[in-house]
Amino acid sequence: MDFTLSEEQLMIRQAARDFSRNELLPGVIERDEAQKFPKAQIKKMGEMGFMGMMVDPIYGGSGLDTISYAIAMEEFSKVDSSASVVVSVNNSLVCWGVETFGNEAQKEKYLKRLATGEIIGAFCLSEPEAGSDATSQRTTAIDKGNHYVLNGTKNWITNGNTAEVYLVIAQTDKEKGHKGINALIVEKGMEGFEIGPKENKLGIRGSDTHSLIFNDVIVPKENRIGEDGFGFKFAMKTLAGGRIGIAAQALGIASGAYELALKYSKERKAFGTEISNHQAIAFKLADMHTQIEAARHLVYKAAWDKDQGNNYDLSGAMAKLYASQVAMETAVEAVQIHGGNGFVKDYHVERLMRDAKITQIYEGTSEIQKIVISRDILRD
Numbered sequence: 334m335d336f337t338l339s340e341e342q343l344m345i346r347q348a349a350r351d352f353s354r355n356e357l358l359p360g361v362i363e364r365d366e367a368q369k370f371p372k373a374q375i376k377k378m379g380e381m382g383f384m385g386m387m388v389d390p391i392y393g394g395s396g397l398d399t400i401s402y403a404i405a406m407e408e409f410s411k412v413d414s415s416a417s418v419v420v421s422v423n424n425s426l427v428c429w430g431v432e433t434f435g436n437e438a439q440k441e442k443y444l445k446r447l448a449t450g451e452i453i454g455a456f457c458l459s460e461p462e463a464g465s466d467a468t469s470q471r472t473t474a475i476d477k478g479n480h481y482v483l484n485g486t487k488n489w490i491t492n493g494n495t496a497e498v499y500l501v502i503a504q505t506d507k508e509k510g511h512k513g514i515n516a517l518i519v520e521k522g523m524e525g526f527e528i529g530p531k532e533n534k535l536g537i538r539g540s541d542t543h544s545l546i547f548n549d550v551i552v553p554k555e556n557r558i559g560e561d562g563f564g565f566k567f568a569m570k571t572l573a574g575g576r577i578g579i580a581a582q583a584l585g586i587a588s589g590a591y592e593l594a595l596k597y598s599k600e601r602k603a604f605g606t607e608i609s610n611h612q613a614i615a616f617k618l619a620d621m622h623t624q625i626e627a628a629r630h631l632v633y634k635a636a637w638d639k640d641q642g643n644n645y646d647l648s649g650a651m652a653k654l655y656a657s658q659v660a661m662e663t664a665v666e667a668v669q670i671h672g673g674n675g676f677v678k679d680y681h682v683e684r685l686m687r688d689a690k691i692t693q694i695y696e697g698t699s700e701i702q703k704i705v706i707s708r709d710i711l712r713d
């Protein structure tokens with residue numbers, strides 16, 4: 334067992350840390366307030382190779398391992414989770430899904446532009462009445478020979494308006510249940526494809542979340558990913574990796590909140606000394622540090638499993654479940670340590686607290702992670 338990061342992983346960490354400080358931190362409060370998508374920042378991340386980190390260089394990616402990706406996600410999320418969720422969805426749901434299950438023509442047409450960040454993608458599974466219960470897809474993709482006709486509504490879609498390419502999960506044959514679901518690549522601008530209103534969110538307010546409406550959209554058969562009926566498995570397999578990205582995001586939020594609280598506790602004085610000298614604060618910091626380290630081990634282990642070709646359904650679910658809980662608890666305590674200042678936007682921790690909540694909800698709620706974990710440990 335070797336817990337040492339490689340030279341390359343350390344370099345990625347430094348590059349992501351520098352980028353976060355120099356490019357994400359300036360204006361992060363204003364973007365959150367104005368719900369402004371970090372367009373210029375995402376463009377630069379693409380130029381630096383962060384939008385297709387694990388994609389093979391022959392398709393324009395950086396060819397890095399999942400641990401490097403998790404490390405970069407952690408660094409970005411310490412500062413700006415509105416930007417890091419774009420990185421996560423593009424890398425682990427869209428690029429990974431197309432690279433792993435798409436055919437050569439789809440990779441040529443879509444993956445190269447997605448991996449370089451020239452365009453970004455969205456992953457469209459959730460519906461007004463199919464969130465956790467993902468097999469109950471009401472969006473239909475009716476088979477018409479050489480194309481599908483797509484109808485329905487998707488909800489809470491990250492990159493809803495900024496994406497150019499959408500991976501849409503839809504029911505083709507209701508009789509077959511989840512085995513009758515397909516995953517289709519839909520392009521922005523296809524006739525009958527409308528972007529619905531933008532959501533006004535508690536956290537990750539700079540990210541662009543919309544509903545999507547499909548009205549008789551004609552999607553060529555060549556845009557289907559995998560065999561007929563592979564769509565639900567495609568979604569599950571892709572989400573299993575996505576959960577590692579969100580776990581790393583949660584880890585970053587926790588680390589960011591902790592680092593701010595640690596610094597503040599050494600500066601702020603009360604009762605004649607820095608508040609870090611009071612055990613009430615020092616013990617909070619000790620708990621935060623310990624829990625963050627435990628979360629980091631779970632996240633890196635899940636990433637390592639993926640890199641080794643091991644099954645990572647269980648380790649990814651455990652990483653997401655625990656890291657998102659640590660993100661929430663740490664951010665709340667970081668606000669507490671900052672006292673009145675913690676309630677004020679300038680000190681960043683209130684934003685981290687608001688951003689933390691979504692990590693317990695998207696890409697499978699904590700309850701869904703417990704279903705995945707309990708089914709795994711109870712399996713014969």
Ligand code: CAA
Nearest residue numbers: 458459465466467468491566569570573646695696697701
């Ligand atoms: N890998 C491969 N196949 C899988 C799988 C996996 N990880 N998980 C399930 N499957 C397969 C099962 O084997 C089964 O296939 P067979 O019948 O051939 O064996 C099929 O999928 C159906 O599985 P279940 O019977 O377990 O289905 P279920 O209805 O009990 O639900 C669930 C399973 C785990 C609860 C699933 O519905 C789920 O993960 N729900 C949460 C959905 C989710 O994460 N949504 C997030 C939205 S995306 C998002 O947030 C992105 C964003 O923008 C940030």
